[in-house]
Amino acid sequence: MSSDRNYEREFVRTFFTSPTAVSGENSAKMLQSAAQLRGMQAPDTWIPDNEDATAPSMRAEGVQNLVEVVSEHGADFPGEIHPRVVWHRDDPSTRYEGFKQMLEITDPENGAVEHIDGFVIPEVGDLDDWKKADEFITIIEHEHGLDEGSLSMSVIIESGEAELAMSDLRAEKGKPSNNLERLFLLVDGQVDYTKDMRAMTPTGELPAWAELRHNTSRGASAAGCIAVDGPYDDIRDVEGYRERMVENRAMGMTGIWALTPGQVVTANEAPLPPKTGSWLLELDDDEIELDAEDGRQVYDGDELSLEQVGDDSYVLRVDGEEQELDAEELHEELLDLTTYVPSMDDIVDSMEEFEAAKEAGKGAIAMTQATTLVIDGVEVDIAKDRMWDEATYQAAMTPVALFQDVYEHRPDQHDALEEMYGEGIVERAMAVGTDD
Structure with a gap:
């Protein structure tokens, strides 16, 4: 069956x-x-x-x-x-x-x-x-x-x-x-x-x-x-x-x-991909959305603090626990504490990039997510690479396939979707993944 x-x-x-x-x-x-x-x-x-x-x-x-x-x-x-x-x-x-x-x-x-x-x-x-x-x-x-x-x-x-x-x-x-x-x-x-x-x-x-x-x-x-x-x-x-x-x-x-x-x-x-992406801090099973300001992600809370004490020395406090870290160690620690929720535009961008790479004969490519975190006025650049292969691409297709299904079967929601995302992103989202 x-x-x-x-x-x-x-x-x-x-x-x-x-x-x-x-x-x-x-x-x-x-x-x-x-x-x-x-x-x-x-x-x-x-x-x-x-x-x-x-x-x-x-x-x-x-x-x-x-x-x-x-x-x-x-x-x-x-x-x-x-x-x-x-x-x-x-x-x-x-x-x-x-x-x-x-x-x-x-x-x-x-x-x-x-x-x-x-x-x-x-x-x-x-x-x-x-x-x-x-x-x-x-x-x-x-x-x-x-x-x-x-x-x-x-x-x-x-x-x-x-x-x-x-x-x-x-x-x-x-x-x-x-x-x-x-x-x-x-x-x-x-x-x-x-x-x-x-x-x-x-x-x-x-x-x-x-x-x-x-x-x-x-x-x-x-x-x-x-x-x-x-x-x-x-x-x-x-x-x-x-x-x-x-x-x-x-x-x-x-x-x-x-x-x-x-x-x-x-x-x-709720199931549709968000209009804008967001960075989250994961602290004690809580997800705290960071404030986007001028291309930076700002944390304003008391569960996390950061102080620069030297040219390559920082003190990071998480829920009262203190660590003294150099720049590389701080970068890795903050990477572990952060995650990114991609927007519809981000998802479509990544899928289009992978489709182009696949067309050029590449089986896998690295996608980079980068931002600047601001904690207690201290700025830290972070970046993480994620390998995309065919399996990753197919998994990423699920929210786009949902959007395509909605757009195809619910014409009465077209105006709301175009207002939410913009006409250009809607057109790209409807085209991605359709060549297979």
Whole structure:
């Protein structure tokens, strides 16, 4: 079985859920509001949620709201639309209800199906349960005269069974007895997963479940799907949300659940390469961004101090520990304490330079990063060389490939991206890596 993906998107940044029906005079107002989001406020995948976000007594009305809103606004919505229906691995009646919901939503006479990209199936169990959902979707496609495989299927990993099932997915996907090639997103659902695992914390907060996120990212990579992290429910903790995404991206998980339009904007922007590069000092597991002033990087804090005591003699104090160093030793010590976060321009520059070197027959070249640090008024020039080979180039391509994927599939974000980076950098970023 190949892990090649069977859909256009290679990256999904945002998974935004909206209740299909809420109490009040206009029960569809949340759907109507979400359907009109554009630009950075619009998610890559919009999930009209007829499961947990909608009260059981309102789900029938929710299906009708979904059909009406998607029929009216779906053609103009810039992301993909993947309704979430009811399902449960241990309850046949719930699975049948989910089947009926999908059957109604995709009825061509209702006018919504041409804008529906797939369905999100929650509370799945072992792989046999995934196949049941897949079979229902295949039946729906046949019933309504849709192309087989035209509707994707995403699942929410909310149980130990589902987590273990990801290990079997690569071997099962592609067999003639199933249509699991339709799988799109593997989404973590940490709330129900915590309940299923009978986990507890002293504060009652959710565990971080780093292992689950790693396993989902690994399972998605092996099976040619896209991994998405679950909801971050402290919607006011923007910095915590950003930190969560940084952790996720380090394990190959770009996408994350968004509960509000504000989280959508944050999650859409955070994975993109920064507009400007920055130098960081790493002190006691803290990363301190240095202030850029006239081409120099200035540290203004009390955890680090530097004094020049002779022509080639310095005293460096880090968290109260003092070292007397010559210029070469100081250079090496500061190199160990600093790191550089490249901008989009830096990344594209390096990739273009390596492409030119490769064209000239070179297999590896050295790239230099240099700056002047200013600590307590003392200036120190530092420079580090990094060898670039084909593997380094391919790794650097990932953030650029993300940008290219966004630019190709989200025309509504073109203006924001060109304003962020500048038209020239956008053009170069879209051209780099396209000759292979």
